Amino acid sequence: MTQGKVPHILVLGGGYVGMYTALGLQKKLRQGQARVTVVDPRSYMTYQPFLPEASAGALEPRHVVVPLRRVLRKCHVVTARVRSISHAEKKVSVExxxxxxxDIDYDILVVALGAIARTLPIPGLADVGIGFKQVEEAIGLRNHVLDRLDIAASTTDEAVRRKALTFVFVGGGYAGAEALGELENMAQYALRYYPQISPRDMRWVLVDAADRILPEVGDEMGVYTVEELSKRGIEIRLKTFLESCVDGHVVLSKGKPFDAxxxxxxxxxxxxxxxxxxxxPLDERGRVSASADMRVVGVDDAWAAGDNAAVPDLASDEPDATCAPNAQHAVRQAKLLAKNIVATLNGKEPKQYRHKYVGSVAGLGLYKGVAHVYGIKVKGFPAWFMHRSYHMSKMPTFNRKSRVIVDWTMALLFRREVVSLGRMRMPREEFRRAATPKP
Incomplete structure (x- = not known):
């Protein structure tokens, strides 16, 4: 770093780690001590634990995202996608x-690019599959489910109706179990406006290759979750793989094929x-190899945290354990990362990241949930309340916390909104028809 030059800190990623690291730097850096740039393909940060509630209409989707430019007023925000990183030249190519x-030149690099969906080369998956990591996907999935109810209630073709009312979720972790629980709950509520459809007409299926779901909450709570979802008529297919889904024709490793x-x-x-x-340097899973203080191993002026980093888990008994890619670690690593960068700029030693595991919480729909916190196992309404309370405390900014609370309060006073805005996928279609001359 050139003597007398104001160092340029480049943060790659505007997710929880990237945004909170930049926010911490914005607060802790002295005037003129450094300048900060944040690069992300989206102009907002998505709080992913609230995506299931946003997809079910319990929360306004705009309230689970935080505008980067509004929060990071002292940082330069670049809305672009990272193409490559050359740390030897201290240069990043963005598009x-x-x-x-x-290219963007830098002096100090923070890698917080997060993770993407891990997919497999399953025939048909890329064409018909729906992801669940971004707010756009949550909105699209909500509109899609309600649109399927509209189709089922308006057709005389039994095969079309049965296919429209079949919903398959692959993956029994937090995202899959919570999204399925919330959307099934929403669809059951919506049926009061669809007298043509009986609750028994809908088919909800959860597929997972493991022998249990929600491993984060422990075996006992995982078994309870299976029992709870099964009572609601949801099919749980464990030790089962999705082999094909071409044109919605679902073929599993067990059982008869069906359409969805x-x-x-x-x-x-x-x-x-x-x-x-x-x-x-990357580990065998493609993550940046980092030390316990979140500095990239073997290189200077580079840091990494969150889902894209292999940060040692000092709280684990296993010698080579790394922190799991979840919201708990992202929240805590981001706050320490900003402090560590400022500490090194001030000539001090950074601190190691050490997090004591306190437990996990998961929501399974309105007033339903499971939790395993401080060794205590909780289920039902108390667990659902703990789930909401915990994630409310971690929701960034007072503005967004307030809006989420208002959404929840309004949900207690008024009925759910069950309007499908599926036509948002084609906002210009009607105008195009009107503007196209008839032959």
């Missing part, structure tokens, strides 16, 4: 949505693949 790619209009893929995540186009 905006419109325009030519360009809705196939949601939540079977794990993997580190952002752009890391392969970098000269940073």
């Amino acid at each position: 905006p949505e419109i325009g030519d790619p360009f 209009d809705t196939i949601v893929w939540t079977a794990g995540v993997k580190a952002n693949p752009v890391l392969a186009d970098s000269d940073l």
Whole structure:
């Protein structure tokens, strides 16, 4: 770093780790001590634990995202996708949505690119599958489910009706179980406006390759979750693989094939693949190798945290354990990462990340949930309340906390909104028809 030059800190990623690291730097850096740039393809941060409630209409989707430019007023925000990283040259190539790619030079790099859905080469998955990591996907899935109810209630073709009312979720972790629980709950509520459809007409299926779901909450709570979902008529297919879903024709490793209009893929995540186009050290899972203080191993002026980083888990008894890619670690690592960067700029030593595991909570629909916190197992309404309370405390900014609370309060006073805005996928279609001359 050139003597007297104001160091440029480049934060790759505007998710929880990237946004909170930049926010911490914005607060802790002295005037003129450094300048900060944040690069992300979206202009907002999505709080992913609230996506299931946003998809079910319990929360306004805009309230589970935080505008980066509004929060990071002292930072420069670049809305672009990272193409490659050359730390040897201290240069990152980025590509905006419109325009030519360009390079950004830096002095200090923070890699917080997060993770993407981990998919498999399953025939038909890329064509009909729906992901569940971004707010756009949550909105789209909600509209899609309600649109399927409209189709089922308006057709005389029994095969079309049966396919429209079949919903398949692949993956029994947090995202899959919570999204399924919330959307099934919403669809059951919506049926009061569809007298043509009986609750027995809908078919909800959860598929997982493991022998249990929600492993984070422990075996006992995982068994309870299976029992709770089964009581609601949801089929749980454990030790089962999705083999094909071409044109919605679902073929599982067990059982008879069937047709489904809705196939949601939540079977794990993997580190952002752009890391392969970098000269940073990676582990066998494609994550940036980091030390316990979140500095990238073997290189200077580079840091990494969150889902795309292999940070040692000092609280684990296993010698080579790394922190799991979940919201708990992202929240805590981000706050320490900003402090560590400022500490090194001030000539001090950074602190190691050590997090004592306190437990896990999961929501399974309105007033339903499971929790395993401080060794105490909780289920039903208390667990659902703990789930909401915990994630409310971690929701960024007072503004968004207040809006979420208002949404929940309004939900107690008024009935759910069950309007499908599926036509949002084609907002210009009607105008195009009107503007096209008839032959």
